Amino acid sequence: FYSMSAQIDNERRDYYDMLEKSQCGGLDVTPWLLWFVGCLSRALVRAETTLATVLHKARLMDTLNALPANPRQRKAVNRLLDGFEGPLTAAKYAKMNACSTDTALRDINALITCGVLVRGPSGGRSTAYCLATEAGDTAAMVFMVVANNSSC
Secondary structure (H helix, E strand, O other): OOOHHHHHHHOHHHHHHHHHHHHHOOOOOHHHHHHHHHHHHHHHHHHHHHHHHHHHHHHHHHHHHOOOOOHHHHHHHHHHHOOOOOOEOHHHHHHHHOOOHHHHHHHHHHHHHOOOEEEOOOOHHHOOEEEHHHHOOOHHHHHHHHHHOOOO
16 A cells, blocks of 8 residues: 555655645646656555565565574564664674674574575674675575575
């Protein structure tokens, strides 16, 4: 579903500008119609983006639920899905879950093995991790890795 009212609210200034211009001019409502159709298009794109985000999260959570993931791992993946600020590192994982860095690395490596996380190019303590789908993989690839990896 899309929300025109939310989109118009986001574009409130343009909305009132277009209303004023269409009321002060002649009988030509073409600029108003063009703006309205553009606004409708942006509302549909916004709804599509929201739906894609929700479906992505649901698929990843289904994948995670099929794994013997511990509560720390579930918490970290949820935080990443909910817009975690900056890259995930072992230190941030450890702080987020109140665990040791060694435990954080074991948990992260298990998620990498199962195809949920991908290790970034840097190494050492600055190694960053992201969700596999954010690294350019598709959700289907994540499911294939999980389905084919019985050790997960």
